[in-house]
Amino acid sequence: MVMNLDKCLGCHTCSITCKNAWTSRPGTEYMYFNNVETRPGVGYPRDWEDQDRWLGGWELRDNGDLRLRGGNRAVRLLKLFYNPEQPEMGDYFEPWTYDYETLTSSGRTEHQPVARPRSLLTGERVEIEWGPNWDDDLAGTQIARQDPNLGGVRPNAPEADGLDAGEADPDATGESIRLDMHDLFMKYLPRTCNHCLNPACVAACPSGAIYKREEDGVVLISQDACRGWRACVPACPYKKVFFNWETGKSEKCTFCYPRLESGMPSVCAETCVGRLRYMGVLLYDMDKVEAAAKTSDPTQIWRSMLDVIADPNDPEVVSAAREGGVPQAWVDAAQDSPVYRLVKQWGLALPLHAEYRTLPMVWYVPPMSPILSRLEARDKLAEADEMRIPVDYLASLFAAGDPEPVRRIIDRLVAVRMHMRARELGDPEPDCDLSPETLDDIYRLLAIARYEERFNIPTAPVSDRDEALAAQREAGFCASATCAKGGFAS
Ligand code: SF4
Numbered sequence: 001m002v003m004n005l006d007k008c009l010g011c012h013t014c015s016i017t018c019k020n021a022w023t024s025r026p027g028t029e030y031m032y033f034n035n036v037e038t039r040p041g042v043g044y045p046r047d048w049e050d051q052d053r054w055l056g057g058w059e060l061r062d063n064g065d066l067r068l069r070g071g072n073r074a075v076r077l078l079k080l081f082y083n084p085e086q087p088e089m090g091d092y093f094e095p096w097t098y099d100y101e102t103l104t105s106s107g108r109t110e111h112q113p114v115a116r117p118r119s120l121l122t123g124e125r126v127e128i129e130w131g132p133n134w135d136d137d138l139a140g141t142q143i144a145r146q147d148p149n150l151g152g153v154r155p156n157a158p159e160a161d162g163l164d165a166g167e168a169d170p171d172a173t174g175e176s177i178r179l180d181m182h183d184l185f186m187k188y189l190p191r192t193c194n195h196c197l198n199p200a201c202v203a204a205c206p207s208g209a210i211y212k213r214e215e216d217g218v219v220l221i222s223q224d225a226c227r228g229w230r231a232c233v234p235a236c237p238y239k240k241v242f243f244n245w246e247t248g249k250s251e252k253c254t255f256c257y258p259r260l261e262s263g264m265p266s267v268c269a270e271t272c273v274g275r276l277r278y279m280g281v282l283l284y285d286m287d288k289v290e291a292a293a294k295t296s297d298p299t300q301i302w303r304s305m306l307d308v309i310a311d312p313n314d315p316e317v318v319s320a321a322r323e324g325g326v327p328q329a330w331v332d333a334a335q336d337s338p339v340y341r342l343v344k345q346w347g348l349a350l351p352l353h354a355e356y357r358t359l360p361m362v363w364y365v366p367p368m369s370p371i372l373s374r375l376e377a378r379d380k381l382a383e384a385d386e387m388r389i390p391v392d393y394l395a396s397l398f399a400a401g402d403p404e405p406v407r408r409i410i411d412r413l414v415a416v417r418m419h420m421r422a423r424e425l426g427d428p429e430p431d432c433d434l435s436p437e438t439l440d441d442i443y444r445l446l447a448i449a450r451y452e453e454r455f456n457i458p459t460a461p462v463s464d465r466d467e468a469l470a471a472q473r474e475a476g477f478c479a480s481a482t483c484a485k486g487g488f489a490s
């Protein structure tokens with residue numbers, strides 16, 4: 001999946017449709033497989049990026065080995081019964097409802113009856129002090145200041161703040177200046193499980209209950225095999241595995257695999273109001289995954305990931321795929337994949353926090369909107385560094401702190417806009433490393449693509465589909481959200 005952050009409205013439709021489809025059962029009240037965070041902010045669960053606290057993801061050891069940050073097998077076994085890195089309900093939020101009954105059953109009183117909040121866990125009255133989107137739209141910039149990605153934002157140049165050189169406050173950081181109301185920046189970051197190529201959740205599970213599907217790479221939890229050890233929860237650095245306190249098993253985003261098998265996008269992608277999500281096939285070389293995860297320089301991991309992704313138009317790749325049993329329809333879809341174009345062909349997207357070394361397979365086109373007014377005012381290619389969203393901030397999210405790849409993408413996105421101005425208004429063509437035809441194609445896909453251009457998802461081979469359905473029936477699960485059995489539980 002690729003998400004174009006420029007177009008996210010922060011409407012949360014994706015989160016709600018996902019919740020209705022997958023986590024509207026007892027024990028899942030606090031779960032949002034898909035959530036949308038306002039950035040800067042601390043996210044959901046709170047401070048999920050603080051890997052010094054959660055020990056999520058992988059670390060590269062001095063001897064070149066890759067190890068889960070949560071420790072080796074022995075250490076992890078010792079933590080089975082008490083794991084201090086386990087998030088608590090309060091890190092997400094305590095789910096609540098309201099005493100609606102009092103509104104309709106109250107007798108005549110001097111004051112209007114009030115529906116007070118009650119915990120969905122205990123039924124007791126609660127004071128609501130945190131929620132899944134408490135800092136939505138920068139509610140309380142004090143919370144935004146706790147965003148760890150602000151740490152890498154360099155101070156503004158004195159002249160940018162209207163000061164003479166030498167007048168700059170030595171203690172000022174870009175963060176403190178840019179969070180002032182007149183120069184505020186914020187963006188939305190929709191997040192879901194990344195269905196990683198090197199998933200830490202899979203490696204951490206002592207029961208072997210989590211697996212990456214061979215046919216499409218979707219990472220799933222077998223509800224039969226899960227023993228509720230919860231080792232996967234802290235191990236996922238994105239905190240996208242959740243523990244169902246009712247069933248005693250872990251659950252996560254399924255990428256809506258029953259929909260994928262029928263050639264449909266996930267619910268979050270289908271219902272996205274901003275039409276910013278793209279889904280398609282990437283062929284990749286399994287043998288290169290380990291080396292990519294072991295890339296010594298964290299800022300280069302995303303480049304190594306590009307090496308893992310194979311060119312679907314290369315005849316050698318096509319014949320290897322066919323020999324490996326990849327159906328022709330999948331090869332065709334890979335050759336016409338919007339995700340391949342955005343990620344590798346045009347180099348417009350980056351993965352979130354690749355330094356966690358799980359090799360996430362949800363990539364993001366960084367946002368650039370606020371640059372446009374400067375661009376129009378100056379009638380020239382704006383510099384990425386003039387954006388109101390600091391490049392350093394985006395680099396911390398998407399390139400392990402290296403601003404260069406973010407700058408390159410922003411330059412290309414600006415070039416697309418300049419090219420469209422040139423075409424419509426006769427302005428000069430931008431100086432860009434992409435041809436005018438490619439800029440046209442990028443504009444089409446990012447701005448006005450139709451449904452079938454955004455989603456190119458081949459159906460599962462009929463035999464696989466029948467097998468999957470039979471297994472689901474046998475297990476007693478039903479894909480229908482309204483089914484009495486409550487739908488798939490993972
Ligand atoms: S993002 Fe998903 S696949 Fe990756 S480690 Fe977390 S739960 Fe596993």
Ligand code: SF4
Nearest residue numbers: 009011012014272274
């Ligand atoms: S539905 Fe789309 S536009 Fe709305 S919050 Fe989700 S990702 Fe953003």
